[in-house]
Amino acid sequence: MKNNDNFFEKVYDVARKIPYGRVTSYGAIAKFLGAAKSARMVGWAMNSVGGDHSIPAHRVVNRNGVLTGKHHFSGINLMQQLLENEGIQIKDDKIIHFETVFWNPSKNIG
DNA sequence: AGGCTGACTCCGT
DNA sequence: AACGGAGCCAGCC
Numbered sequence: 001m002k003n004n005d006n007f008f009e010k011v012y013d014v015a016r017k018i019p020y021g022r023v024t025s026y027g028a029i030a031k032f033l034g035a036a037k038s039a040r041m042v043g044w045a046m047n048s049v050g051g052d053h054s055i056p057a058h059r060v061v062n063r064n065g066v067l068t069g070k071h072h073f074s075g076i077n078l079m080q081q082l083l084e085n086e087g088i089q090i091k092d093d094k095i096i097h098f099e100t101v102f103w104n105p106s107k108n109i110g
Numbered sequence: 111a112g113g114c115t116g117a118c119t120c121c122g123t
Numbered sequence: 124a125a126c127g128g129a130g131c132c133a134g135c136c
Contacts, residue, residue, distance in 0.1 A: 025118085026118055026119085027120095030119090036119080036120090037118090037120085037130055037131050038131050039118035039131085040116065040119085040130095040132075040133090041118090041131070041132060041133075042117080043116075044116075044133065045117090046117055057117080060117075061117085062117075062118060063118075063119070067117090068117055068118085
């Protein structure tokens, strides 16, 4: 159990707070947690989430709004489908109007 | 025990 | 503008 891991736990906490129809980036979360250079760990935390549906890992993308982690979902297109289901438009694995749907944790939590 | 990999990002050339 | 290297750190071989 890694529930004692403050970093991972915070990543999950932030991920859960991502509003419906919004997305954020690994770097944004990492920076918010004070570990801007550890963006990879955020992605690793998402991977660790596995089948935990309480954490919307599909709402976390890279800084370009590209669905870099879609391969880790059950289906290759599952991540995109989930996002589109929330009203987010995606073209070529990239979120359209990314800046518009982007959700900054430090601007809403901190 | 040592080395490689990866759902990232920034910096230098 | 494009490419390569570096930093971060947990997990796996």
